[in-house]
Amino acid sequence: MGVFVLFLLLKKIFAKYVFKIILKLVNKTKFNADTKIVAAFERPLINFFEVLGIYFAFDILILALPIRLDFVNRVFSSAIIVLISWGLYNLTGESSLLFERMHKAYDVKVDKILFPFISKTLRLILIALAITIIAEKWGYNIQGFIAGLGLGGLAFALAAKDAAANIIAGMSIILDKPFTIGDWVKSDVLEGSIENISFRTTKIRTIDEALIIVPNSKLTNEAVTNFSRRGKRRVTFSLELNYITSRQKLEICVSRVRSMLENHPQVNKEGILVRFDKLSAASLDIIVCYFADTPDFDEYFRVKEDINFEISDILHQEEILMAFPRSGIYVDSLPDEGKKDYIKSLDMIQNKDISTEDINEDNDK
Template identity: 25%
Template sequence: MDMNAFLEQSGLTKEALTHNAWELIPSLSGAIFVLLSGSLFYMITRRLIEAGLKRTPMQRSLIRITVRTVYKWLVILLTIIFALSQLGFNVTAALAGVGVLGIAVGFAAQQTLSNVISGFGIFIDHLYRVGDWVTINDHYGEVVSISLRTTKIRTLDNTFVSLPNSLVTNTSVTNFSEQGMVRISAKVAIPYAEDIEKARKVLVEAARHIEGIRRDPEPEVVVDALADSGVNLLLRIWIDNARQEQQFTFRLTELCKKALDEAGITIPFPQRDVHMIGK
């Protein structure tokens, strides 16, 4: 079937089609202009908003999410609605439809919305930042990314754990990096017969030779407990970077054993005294 036959069956003429096409051109031009203007508006305002927010205490991750996700999609949505209005669509009905759709999506994605709301809570409460070392839900590692839905941490085994933000806000979070320096302790026991002051001087002097620790506060040894088999001591040092916490913990534990061995101080084994009472 050729074009003329199709037009005849449809009750249309070439003149009518040409007239309608010419009438549509201004609407299409207006819609394209709105889309291009919306894109240009976003690119210009994004930089201005980011520059302004960076002067505030707001975290960089929250700025990026707010501007490049929330603000971006808001501009896209409004631009599409105004472009449709240029094509003759009812903007009021479109906005009402978006509202109804938003309610429907809210009911269908309650868990996702819970994670998003919790994500904003993490930023507002300053629980942690990218680069902080934390323990969340028994997972210890470095925070490598924070999104509106999840927090991703890298463990010491170089594995990545993604935690829903709703879980993060409903569990305890230990941040080892918030105040910068971190204290590390190593526990060691000495026999009751040994002099505590002698053991303290031996351990403190050995700790002072560890490279990379803080000199202020200085290393210290405190009595942790009077246990069944001996006196439990804690050797404490401070470091600047929480990233090195476990590395220094292992070194400190080994140092305690070597320093006490060189000083002739033994580490007691678990022991029990049994008294036999004759008949």
Template identity: 25%
Template sequence: MNITHFVIIPSITQRISTRFRLTLLISILALLPMASFAQEAEQDTVAAAPAWPEDSLGRRTPRGTVTGFFSAVADQDYTKAAFYLNLISPIDTIQDGAATAKALQRLLDQNSRFLPRSWISNEPDGRLDDDLPPNLERVGSATLDSLRIDLILEKTEGAEGGPIWLFSAETVRKIPVAAIGTEATVIEKTLPNFLEDNNLGGVPVGHWIGMLVIAIISYLAAWGLTAALAWLIHYIWRKTREEPTYGVIRAFSLPIRLYLTAVILVMLSQRFGISIVLRQRLSEFTIIVALVAVLLLLWRLVDAIANFSRRRLTHRNNMAGISIVLFLRRAAKVALLVIGTIAILDTLGFDVTTGLAALGIGGIALALGAQKTVENFVGSVTLITDQPVRVGDFCTVGNTSGTVEQIGMRSTRIRTSERTIVTIPNGDFSSQKIENFAFRDRFLFAPALRLRYDTSPEQIQAVLSALRQILASHDKVDKGSARVRLTEIGTDSLKVEIFTYILTSDFNEQLEIKESLLLRMMEAVNTQGKGFALPAQQLLVTENGNGKADHRKDVSDTSPEV
């Protein structure tokens, strides 16, 4: 299949990219001082105002020339249509021009591919990015006896000044006036005379009926092709026999079917010789169908990717990831709706430049007014990508400690030990110091024991030895880090520090091990030494010079006697 047959496809990607660049440019301009921008825009408008009068035939732009020519042809006013041609010689008569215009219509009816009206430039200078000289504009092509004829418009200067766009002299020269019209098209051979002789909107009634029949045939052909392709994939790739792969193929079948319908409709209408006037009128509808098919395909592709990602994240129990996937799916669908609406309005001929400008400025205003929302969204993305915490983790964020219950797009909810819910905006959450206890691989065990002062050095040695033995004999104690040392002779006790790690990540298990170790250490201190130092208060009674008792408390004595 020749790529030139796809008249509904050309430069869709380029046009979308152009719209994107235009939106970006408008957004950047919106950041400039508004007064200065308005003043410069006013000056540009004044400078760009045309100094020439309007052309009565609307030939100031390429689109106006094409529209005027087809309107004249539809009215069978070939004398008027001749004024849209750049005749080869000044001595050509009006009758010659009318004959040439009629021959051009027949050439376009028989086998031609013409750009839709909305894709033809509506600017006096035409398109400047089509790799053609500035005074030329390509609007389509036709085929005659295997010879391709490019349909070119050229810019000339009118009698009162200003540009006048006409079908170029080179294009007119290639139209064999004598040979055109001798061979009937397929639709003309098929239709009875009364359907050819009666017109509706400047087009024979039979051509309207033929276009409807071709549309039905195109849909049936597209349905058969997609069904055959789905069956072939189902037969070759056995994995598609299971959900959800088979569901994905079924989801994509409708947009592909619509797109193929539009392509086949354009091809058959060209081959059967449907009137160029009718094809040009319906070309925008065909493009809209193709655009809807592409947007529907992207829409369902977004759903398929989102569902696949959600299943994977559900299997991994990553609820936060599911939230970000759902949000991105909604954002992608909104973007598709906006892009689709702009593309359809542009295809229908509406000027979307103002709308794009408003969209760019409105987007900036929305971003400035929703800074906190954007900050929270960025924070949620940070939480998802870096994963400092996950749902179910026990953590401390700032002054809040608890279990993470939900990581949303705006905030994170934490269940505290008091069974209350604390909601922290993700922007604040991601910027604070986060301590996650769920990633702890072992627990620190570092009690400090205080022995009585009357414990002898021999008894201290026995206590230290017993404590070391307790740590060495337990299978859940890290032997490499275990140490027991007498570290301080304090004012009220002898301090013994113990340092090691309990080899478990389960909180309840470490509590059980810690309890067992402390009980055994208490027993070792009481049996091998004098016991633990107990803080006590001592009341000292002294007599002052007046013979009265002076009471004073001293809390530094740890002796059990008072």
């Protein structure tokens, strides 16, 4: 017991003083890698003193108690393997030394999807290796276990067919990068912003803030439009003007709207189209087509709003009216006297802007 307490004291001294001195010395070196490695093994090194204390305590107890030496050695070896694996596990984090070296050596951009995927894969491999080595230390037949897995592999594959398809699709998305986190995408059934991509699923936040979790295999089997990958967004609409608009006014409107779009700082100079398109049943239609020079969804709507305000100002300045829905009332079924009174009432409403109460008073007279 005294030996174990001694090593606990050594652990506290190491954690409070010795390790801080080591960190200061390492920070003075030119290599950032040294600091990263020491930081990754900080907790394993500190806990190593507890393991040593337990080992030496049992080593002394062997003389007094019926404890086998090989059992103590196996426990000690297993603990050392766990501590080393712990340190390596810390080194394979997303912001670890490994990915910094990859970024500098191969000019690989820090990716929000690829590096977490590699990190998780390496950590799973480390855990599997640690378990395998510890199992062999305790005399388990790993080869027989692996062979047993092979016999049940077919049944497992059939049972986990969908899960495997999603994982493979997830790897395809991560490597091919048809979209990444933050992109605005649209498929046949949904539209929204990519929030997260994991092994099995992709999380998409829709425009109404709903979170949709989609299996990766479904996304890879559908046509997906990635709006964030295009440098500009198209806007097309028609200006429906009143039929009383003269040709001169139409030409002025077309010219001013086209000039405004050509001089707008966030409208692409190519693809601008402003033309008197057609004579509809109730309006004179001017087609307006342009590209907003932004892939950002919010900015796209801001540009549209600004253009709409500019067009509204042009129409007001030129005193051009927009077309509006009109209704026709047929009074053929009324007698001649009734037709005259009804038409007179409509004329009074349109020309004098009076209420139906005034019309009733006039009819009473």
